[in-house]
Amino acid sequence: MFGDYSIGDLGSIFVMQGFAGLILFSVYVLMALGLAIIFGQMGVINMAHGEFMILGAYVTWMTSNLFQAYMPSLFGGYFFLAMILAFIASGALGMLVEWVLIRHLYKRPLDTLLATWGLSLMLQQAYRSVFGAREVGVELPQWMLGSLHVTDSIEVPINGVFVMGLTVLITVSVAYVLYLSRWGRQVRAVVQNRIMAGAVGINTEKVDRYTFGLGCGIAGVAGSAFTMIGSTGPTSGQLYIVDTFLVVVFGGAASLLGTIASAFSISQTQSTLEFFMSGSMAKVLTLLAVVGILMLRPQGLFALKVRK
């Protein structure tokens, strides 16, 4: 298939294709981080993850409308405020959900699947009733549109760079919080042994609530960022949920590093295959590879070594 193209063309396409893979990687990490915390650390199968993301997207949409109406001069910077608001809104909703629903189900992890699936349906219908069934268009500030000219034939989308930067920032913060802060140690203690953690004086209920809130809040930020590349509608969250679980499960549920490694391998495989065959075939082959590897290594790529 390359016969007809010049070396220069091919070179720049490989650069851009490599970049497309990196963007996909960032998107996967961003989607999966929130779930990795909730599913990985708490063992809760949160089927409503996509809806928490879409809450973030709707918050972004409302913020952009607000800025357009009242502060048009500051419109260029609204996106940063929107992401913070998205974090707060999704995080607050997450803590509420944990208090009402999830905390009664820690001993029955499979039931969380059913409960959160129901929650996702309820949230979808709520969005539909509040914001209407149609998709909304989130207007972006001018500087976030378009691409950077590197050379004549290499162009790098600005929103892709933005997503990559955001992903690095959030991943580093999450890693810091979970592995280096005092609170992170408490979280991991609660995950490993809830009763012992309680016995040494950790307020396990509080830790649970904040952990769930943090996971949902990150989902909200991801949703906010995805208004740049995807749609915002009541059911848009469903578009992400399968890939998200795929990344987290493949990476090994309890490992942050695993999530990153898995996002990297899935995104690179997919974007390379996409280039050589059609999009749907690439997806099929990627999924087959993941299933094959999971059959050989059911615990995922990285697993915590714990004494059984």
Next chain:
Amino acid sequence: MGMAAVPAITMLPRVSFAQAPATSAVNTTGLAVTDTEVTVGILHSATGTMAISETGSIEAEKLAIEQINAAGGVLGRKIKFIQEDGASDWPTFAEKAKKLLVNDKVAAIMGCWTSASRKAVLPVVEQYNGMLYYPTFYEGLEQSKNVIYTGQEATQQILAGLNWIAKEKGAKTFFFIGSDYIWPRTSNKIARKHVENVLKGKVVGEEYYALGSTQFNSVINKIKLTKPDVIFTDVVGGSNVAFYKQLKAAGIDLAKQPLLTISVTEDEIDGIGGENIAGAYACMKYFQSLDNPNNKAFVPAFKKMWGEKTVIGDVTQAAYLGPWLWKLTVEKAGSFDVDKIAAASPGVEFKGAPEGYVRIHENHHLWSKTRVGRAKLDGQFELIYETADLVEPDPFPKGYQ
């Protein structure tokens, strides 16, 4: 007085409703027809994924029914509707269609949107002998006594658009990209045959992405590599938004790179954002911006009923035709009986159609014009081209299968 603002419609010949014919004469098969009322069904998804698209159709059908009632009803009877929710679930569509036909004995059903829902309902309307008015442009390869297709079938929609862009832009190479299901695949098959056999051009790429896919960077790179004269797309749903945003972000300027879509109406642009798609060409039979007296009455009436901000896409307009065509057919047949309506349908013409003028063909599809519009920043289309004559519907096109 939204209704008085429909001059072309009020000029239509109408039987006098002062002396409505006796129910026993116009209803010999036990449909839900009384001396003063006739019941029809509306069957769309008001909930679930498809609600985003089908809401417009529901709104248009209700508007048409209200207008018909304000103009005297059908054979002197007011139309009453029963609305059922297909909930974006195909078995539910079939079940509700059966309920409408068997329990409610509706005289006609305005409904379905996706091909999957139509295929689910089709055996039901055929078995219980109902009448379905189906609004969506679709892939063709179907014809039924019990269905009137008020949208365009694939050849009607595609061929004129391809001819136009080949002539106007001198296009020789095409890149196809679609969502991976029956409608885009069939449409692209027809488009490929037309490009290769009739236009003597070349298809340099044909790609499909799973429904709901949100990552198009790879295919965009392939487009950059192959440098097609025209990108031809039938991506649907949420993927649409992702595709156009990423296309723009990748630096492809639609003012310079011609793109022809058959899946983006004003409804979709709401979600995509006018700035992301401005400059793209869409091939449809209706645009909200059409400049004709019927449409100038239709758009304000629609907005008055459903709000200033609503937009009207191709399918919404086609859904609006359903109740009107049914009413005109009933009056032509002088009866509500389904068999008589099916037989009387060919030749029925609707001069008050917002798209201009339509007529039902022998094969139960509509003769209609095909138009090309260019997307503008404000989310509307500017009409660039329309076929001189009505295009004949050809659901089983020879040489394109």
